[in-house]
Amino acid sequence: MTRLYFGILLAGLLASSYPTLAQQGSPSISGDFRNLRFEQFAQRVEAQTPYRFYFNPAALDSVTVQVQANELPLVAVLRQIFEHSSLRFAIDEATNRVFITPEYPLQTRLPDEFFQAAPVSGSPPPAIAGGGQAPARTGRPAEMGTSEFRIYEIGPRQAAPPGNRATITGVVRTSKEPVPGVAVFIDSPNIGTATDKEGAYSLTLPVGRYNLNIRGLGIRPTRRQIWVHASGRLDLEVLSDVTSLREVVVQGQKEGNVRGMQMGVQKLDIKVIKQVPTVFGEADILRVVTALPGVKTIGEGSTGFSVRGGGTDQNLVLFNGATIYNPAHLFGFFSAFNPDAVQSAELYKSAIPVRYGGRLASVLEIEGREGNRKKFGGSGGIGLLTSRLELEGPLGPRTQEDAPAKGSFLVSGRTSYSDWLLHQVPSPTLKNSAASFYDLSAYLTYDLDDKNSLSATGYFSHDRFRLASDTIYEYRNTAAALKWKHTFSPQLAGTLTGTYSRYGFNLKTTRNEYAASTFDYSINQAAVQADASYLWHAKHTLDFGASTLLYNTAPGNQQPLGSSSLLLPTIIQHERALESAVYAADRFDISPRFAVVLGLRYSFFQALGPRQVRDYIAGLSRSESTVTGTTDYSGGQVLANYGGPEWRFSAKYELTATSSVKVSYNRTRQYVHQLTNTTVVSPTDSWKLSDKYIRPQVGDQVALGYYHNFKRNTVEFSVEGYYKRIQDFLDYKGGAVLLLNPHLETDVLNANGRAYGVEVLLRKNVGKINGWLSYTYARSLVQVNTATDQVNGGNWYPSNYDKPHDVTLVGNYRFSRRFNTSLNFNYSTGRPITLPLAKYYIDDAYRVYYSDRNAYRVPDYYRVDFAVNFESNHRIKKLAHSSWTVSIYNLTGRRNPYSVYFQSTGGQIKGYKLSIFGQPIPTLTYNFRF
Amino acid sequence: MRIAPASALPIRLATSLLLLALGSCIDSYTPDVISAPTSYLVVDGFINGNGATRIKLSRTQNIATTAAPTPEAKATVYIQSAAGARYTMRERSPGFYQSDSLTLSPGQYQVRISTAGTSPATYESALVPLKVTPPIDNLGWRRTDNEVRVLLNTHDATQQTRYYRWKFAETWEFNAAYKSSLEYYPDIDEIGGRTTPIYTCWRTEQPTTIKQATSLQLSQDALVDHILLSFSDRAERIRIRYSVLVMQYAQTADEFAYYEQLRKNTEAIGTVNDPLPVQLTGNVHRTGTATTEPVLGYVGAHTVQQQRLFINRAELSLPSDWAFDSPYASCKLEPEVLSQYRPPLSYPHTFTFADSNYVPVYPYVNPETGALDGYYGSTRECADCRARGSITKPSFW
Numbered sequence A: 001m002t003r004l005y006f007g008i009l010l011a012g013l014l015a016s017s018y019p020t021l022a023q024q025g026s027p028s029i030s031g032d033f034r035n036l037r038f039e040q041f042a043q044r045v046e047a048q049t050p051y052r053f054y055f056n057p058a059a060l061d062s063v064t065v066q067v068q069a070n071e072l073p074l075v076a077v078l079r080q081i082f083e084h085s086s087l088r089f090a091i092d093e094a095t096n097r098v099f100i101t102p103e104y105p106l107q108t109r110l111p112d113e114f115f116q117a118a119p120v121s122g123s124p125p126p127a128i129a130g131g132g133q134a135p136a137r138t139g140r141p142a143e144m145g146t147s148e149f150r151i152y153e154i155g156p157r158q159a160a161p162p163g164n165r166a167t168i169t170g171v172v173r174t175s176k177e178p179v180p181g182v183a184v185f186i187d188s189p190n191i192g193t194a195t196d197k198e199g200a201y202s203l204t205l206p207v208g209r210y211n212l213n214i215r216g217l218g219i220r221p222t223r224r225q226i227w228v229h230a231s232g233r234l235d236l237e238v239l240s241d242v243t244s245l246r247e248v249v250v251q252g253q254k255e256g257n258v259r260g261m262q263m264g265v266q267k268l269d270i271k272v273i274k275q276v277p278t279v280f281g282e283a284d285i286l287r288v289v290t291a292l293p294g295v296k297t298i299g300e301g302s303t304g305f306s307v308r309g310g311g312t313d314q315n316l317v318l319f320n321g322a323t324i325y326n327p328a329h330l331f332g333f334f335s336a337f338n339p340d341a342v343q344s345a346e347l348y349k350s351a352i353p354v355r356y357g358g359r360l361a362s363v364l365e366i367e368g369r370e371g372n373r374k375k376f377g378g379s380g381g382i383g384l385l386t387s388r389l390e391l392e393g394p395l396g397p398r399t400q401e402d403a404p405a406k407g408s409f410l411v412s413g414r415t416s417y418s419d420w421l422l423h424q425v426p427s428p429t430l431k432n433s434a435a436s437f438y439d440l441s442a443y444l445t446y447d448l449d450d451k452n453s454l455s456a457t458g459y460f461s462h463d464r465f466r467l468a469s470d471t472i473y474e475y476r477n478t479a480a481a482l483k484w485k486h487t488f489s490p491q492l493a494g495t496l497t498g499t500y501s502r503y504g505f506n507l508k509t510t511r512n513e514y515a516a517s518t519f520d521y522s523i524n525q526a527a528v529q530a531d532a533s534y535l536w537h538a539k540h541t542l543d544f545g546a547s548t549l550l551y552n553t554a555p556g557n558q559q560p561l562g563s564s565s566l567l568l569p570t571i572i573q574h575e576r577a578l579e580s581a582v583y584a585a586d587r588f589d590i591s592p593r594f595a596v597v598l599g600l601r602y603s604f605f606q607a608l609g610p611r612q613v614r615d616y617i618a619g620l621s622r623s624e625s626t627v628t629g630t631t632d633y634s635g636g637q638v639l640a641n642y643g644g645p646e647w648r649f650s651a652k653y654e655l656t657a658t659s660s661v662k663v664s665y666n667r668t669r670q671y672v673h674q675l676t677n678t679t680v681v682s683p684t685d686s687w688k689l690s691d692k693y694i695r696p697q698v699g700d701q702v703a704l705g706y707y708h709n710f711k712r713n714t715v716e717f718s719v720e721g722y723y724k725r726i727q728d729f730l731d732y733k734g735g736a737v738l739l740l741n742p743h744l745e746t747d748v749l750n751a752n753g754r755a756y757g758v759e760v761l762l763r764k765n766v767g768k769i770n771g772w773l774s775y776t777y778a779r780s781l782v783q784v785n786t787a788t789d790q791v792n793g794g795n796w797y798p799s800n801y802d803k804p805h806d807v808t809l810v811g812n813y814r815f816s817r818r819f820n821t822s823l824n825f826n827y828s829t830g831r832p833i834t835l836p837l838a839k840y841y842i843d844d845a846y847r848v849y850y851s852d853r854n855a856y857r858v859p860d861y862y863r864v865d866f867a868v869n870f871e872s873n874h875r876i877k878k879l880a881h882s883s884w885t886v887s888i889y890n891l892t893g894r895r896n897p898y899s900v901y902f903q904s905t906g907g908q909i910k911g912y913k914l915s916i917f918g919q920p921i922p923t924l925t926y927n928f929r930f
Numbered sequence B: 001m002r003i004a005p006a007s008a009l010p011i012r013l014a015t016s017l018l019l020l021a022l023g024s025c026i027d028s029y030t031p032d033v034i035s036a037p038t039s040y041l042v043v044d045g046f047i048n049g050n051g052a053t054r055i056k057l058s059r060t061q062n063i064a065t066t067a068a069p070t071p072e073a074k075a076t077v078y079i080q081s082a083a084g085a086r087y088t089m090r091e092r093s094p095g096f097y098q099s100d101s102l103t104l105s106p107g108q109y110q111v112r113i114s115t116a117g118t119s120p121a122t123y124e125s126a127l128v129p130l131k132v133t134p135p136i137d138n139l140g141w142r143r144t145d146n147e148v149r150v151l152l153n154t155h156d157a158t159q160q161t162r163y164y165r166w167k168f169a170e171t172w173e174f175n176a177a178y179k180s181s182l183e184y185y186p187d188i189d190e191i192g193g194r195t196t197p198i199y200t201c202w203r204t205e206q207p208t209t210i211k212q213a214t215s216l217q218l219s220q221d222a223l224v225d226h227i228l229l230s231f232s233d234r235a236e237r238i239r240i241r242y243s244v245l246v247m248q249y250a251q252t253a254d255e256f257a258y259y260e261q262l263r264k265n266t267e268a269i270g271t272v273n274d275p276l277p278v279q280l281t282g283n284v285h286r287t288g289t290a291t292t293e294p295v296l297g298y299v300g301a302h303t304v305q306q307q308r309l310f311i312n313r314a315e316l317s318l319p320s321d322w323a324f325d326s327p328y329a330s331c332k333l334e335p336e337v338l339s340q341y342r343p344p345l346s347y348p349h350t351f352t353f354a355d356s357n358y359v360p361v362y363p364y365v366n367p368e369t370g371a372l373d374g375y376y377g378s379t380r381e382c383a384d385c386r387a388r389g390s391i392t393k394p395s396f397w
Helices: A002-015 A038-048 A074-081 A270-275 A285-289 A419-424 B008-021 B253-266
Strands: A028-032 A052-054 A068-073 A087-092 A097-102 A151-154 A165-173 A183-186 A191-194 A200-206 A208-215 A222-228 A265-269 A295-297 A305-307 A315-319 A342-348 A362-368 A377-382 A386-395 A407-416 A434-447 A452-466 A471-489 A492-509 A517-537 A540-560 A575-589 A594-608 A611-616 A627-633 A638-656 A659-670 A672-675 A686-689 A697-710 A715-732 A748-764 A769-783 A805-816 A819-828 A836-842 A845-850 A861-871 A881-889 A899-905 A908-915 A921-929 B025-028 B041-048 B050-059 B076-081 B086-093 B096-103 B108-114 B122-125 B136-144 B147-155 B163-175 B182-185 B190-193 B200-205 B211-214 B222-232 B241-251 B284-287 B304-312 B334-337 B358-365 B372-379
Touching (some): A028 A074, A038 A052, A038 A074, A165 A222, A183 A200, A191 A200, A200 A208, A270 A285, A270 A342, A517 A686, A575 A686, A672 A715, A836 B041, A836 B050, B041 B108, B050 B076, B076 B096, B136 B241, B136 B304, B147 B241, B163 B222, B211 B222, B211 B253, B241 B253
Parallel strands (some): A052 A097, A151 A222, A315 A362
Antiparallel strands (some): A087 A097, A183 A208, A208 A222, A295 A305, A342 A362, A377 A386, A377 A921, A386 A407, A452 A471, A471 A492, A492 A517, A540 A575, A575 A594, A611 A627, A638 A659, A748 A769, A769 A805, A805 A819, A836 A845, A861 A881, A881 A921, A899 A908, B041 B050, B050 B096, B076 B086, B076 B108, B108 B122, B122 B284, B147 B222, B163 B211, B163 B241, B182 B190, B334 B372, B358 B372
16 A cells, blocks of 8 residues: 555656746745855755755756846746756745755645545645645545645644644545544654544643654554644544554554543454353453453353453443343353454543443443444354354445545344254254344444444344253343444544343243243333533543433243143233433543543432332341232332432553553442353343342442553553452342242342452464463452351451452464464462261262352462464455364363262262363364454 | 242352353362361251250361261260250260250250360350241142152141251162072172062162252242252162152251251252352350350251152153163173083082172073073172162151
8 A cells, every 4th residue: 555655656756747836924034145056055044034045956956046036036036947857846934944955846845636535624735845736646536544654734824823732533434334442642742542442532731833643453553744833623534454454453643541531441353352262162242351460250151251350240241222131142161242343442441430320240332343344244163053144335425435434334143053063963962952143233333424423233142052851941131222423623522322231031831731931021211311521621631421221121921831821811010111321421531641630420229109018027048928018009119219419530640651540439329230140151040129128239349440551651560459359240039939929029138249359361462473471369249247147257258259369361473474373371279169067968969068168269260261373365455355263162171160069869969060161172163354 | 037039059160050051160179278166066956846856976087087077975965945844855876966856835945065084174056936837738749841840839828937958768669680599608609599588678878968948938838849959760669669768857947048058068069159158156155254155057857747659660650671870780690600610610619709899680590401500690789789779677667
């Protein structure tokens, strides 16, 4: 591509071989310049005027000036001087520079007409001197803000005196799509920003001329010459880094680690996600997220994860803003997101931005990838168990054939064919089994004009399995989001988002026709959220908004199946509730080194009727025997009210240009609870809304971190410590019944938790070797000690996620552009388990007496994975780009215990440990893109 | 009231099957941290409302121990009713206490225990209502999906029972692999004609699984064609004749929950999404001192109903060449040819069959000489059905 630009420049030079008159109003020249060498002439003109001359003295030593001038413009004077010589001149009126060159004049800038789109609003045509007003002849029109070699003027010239400040805004985009996370900055003074998710930037500068640098992930580093007169708009089209196929992993602003306000945030680009080896060869977002410091899982085969000691239900998983309740397929062996439809994933572990709420521990925001706005294309992959396909292209009218369209679409789908694997197994039960899933997603974007853009997302996933040959399980996620982004002014931009999410599962049992049944569960939520960002002062950025969310759950509906079923239909009362919030946060840059964000989110929750609520004797453990009566609430009547402030505070102090200290405090509230009494997330885990007896969970976290960048910001280092307190999360009485229980309050307990830890991360994002190495020390403890119920005698005990030591290495080494290898290493302390302490003989068999809950641990976990990626050749013109990935999961074949259990078989008690992937698992995947 | 979701087990089973398909493995594992500090009292039994009550007292053991459980001998045990009646239980054998055959009137009952020894202590179970078990209406069977299923029907018109538990004793007739016509007589060290029959035996098994169900979700307190047991239709147990004795107990919700938890703790675990095991004790506690000493066991009170089912081979209408699963797949007959011994023996003695692990089956006649030259025989497992059962025909057969 670079070559192409040189071509344009050369064509422009050839096209303008004659100098033209300068603009009126430029300084004029008077005096007798006869018999002067050109150098002397230049010195005298420089003394009279602001012009400065640039020439090669050797080329001009034969020139003798024979000119007398009286109030003549410089153009006229120079034209006389060089009338009969082969020398040419060029005057850049913008900077008052004069260039003398042999044969051809220097082109100080490209003529405006050279480009078909006027990139600069509100400014007169900038001066062109020396060069001719050459019409475009190269045939290839360029786009807005495309050239490094011209000056873009913003605002009417002389609109503001020097010293004033102006704000320029715009969108950085490639030919395909806006580019988020790109650094846009000037060197002197050091002012910069990064583009937001829609690629928009806003920069406030003193008026004047600058080189505007643009650097970021997946784009070629470039700069634009700008001349800022007043506030205005400048969209910047940049080249995507075609040659490296986006393999350079640059995480947003290079200095973001040190200079950004965020702490406890990890952003993963899809490219990073794709190079991490996975068990079935398919890029898996959630699997990579769980390799980040502070994120723990129970083990393989479970996508439920715990962030900094929180529960699996305390993570808000958003896909383009819409909540996804169960982000897993096939018992968690696959994540529910098609890697081709994803741009990036961002995980907030602390300092959760004020616009997010409703979950205690973290926010995982998955951004869909925007389709190509210029041409149709697609990509896909073929693996052992799944295949996927994605298609994208422009949408809507275009101003010109090659210009980006106003909108784009991207649709993707993925399906499994795991049945063949089950049928390979010599087991009659499995031969009669089936397990399948698919997911679909669509993402449309459309720019109505330069102030309004719309985007729409649709997502659907479906899982169905029948493994014990008599019960069919199905579950579905549905999500939709509609986003309208409006720019009121360069300082004020807003987004209105409407989302809808639904999760449901159902079971069908037919083994005994007299007890055949169906069971259905569903939760759905509809939400509206308005967000705005207002740059009301050079030092203040205000984010504010409001949201409201209506939940509807159908907690259980069991119906007889078939006419001979004796089963009594059971329907658990539906639940409705409204969760609303208003919020505002101000980022205050107190000094260039010290900045704070002060935020408050006020959330409130109303459980709504119609519902019948039981009353219990106060002060006793709630159970069947302590019921005193029931209270009826009519439709819309509020039966429980909760709410309160959620503080979000963070501060950053830069110690040096490459190191900083940050601190944050966060309070979060959660009004929905996942009901699960297994250690991992299972498809039959349902969600319960807070009600009269089940209080919302409240979490507080303080965090302190030190950040340091080395090697010109290519190596990031951070240490973060945190302390967290969680109140009122759900724990269960022994033998609790979670499905079809009309009075869950009798089976649940309110537990308190605390977690603390230190996370050390060393991350390198660029270069042949990239990846990260992290060490985490983290504790997560639980206490159930209410007046009526206790677990472990009311003492603190380790939670299921308490794995104190964790070392993770995610590394990639690029041998060449076509060949790279990845290596994962993971070590962690074994997770806590409850062990049998003694055995005893009762009811004709040996039984086990267990220890206190989670009093012991399984052996330590250790795993190495390895992958090799081959890319086919990089010719731009070919039918499809393809790549092969060969990976080996669990290279050493270590049998990591997933669970340890004791079973009474034939009257004897034997201990077993179950390893899910107890041997190396090789896979081969073929990926293509067209 | 606590009921386990019926769906929980299949999904766990399913997940583990899937995992097996994916390359998971299960190894045996014994952590070394397990050494119980003390041993706790274990109370096993129930108060029988219509018959003799049998209670076994023992102590918990270390997990790794292979010895039999230590009985708690010389304790004083009696049944106490809420109304004040007391029924003494006598120690029949160490740790085994039995009452007279009693017919208890409705009411609440408990068991009280005073242990002897160096640190005597008193214990009692919680007072529980005596549940009257409804009779088994019908016990039948059906052959479907390559399985023989034992089906039970029962109901309680008063809608009082709701929670049911069963125990079984399965008995079946079977044969050895070979019918032996010879027997070794050790007193004379000779082989002669067989006098002890070892071809046909009866085997009795008491499954240790906890089997219970509730009719709570049904419109009537009735279980219709409830599957109690199922086994393959090629199982050896139906080759000749099969019988099962089913004992039915009515339970309280609390007892049901205890057994459900006991079942989960010991039987329904070992897969990916297990429920957390629970530190389960029961309804017995120590009295007198304020102590947290755990006592293991649940003493319920109920009457017992039982019924026996027979399944004859002929009723199954199986083809005559039906291939049953056989434990004798590796059995073979081998000759002991005495004339091969040097020097040749003058008298057809035996070396092999003097060993009780081998059984002579029939004589070996030398094809060349036509003389009795030795014996065909097999191992005890193949030729002697007593290796797996008893030759005594049960009284009910």
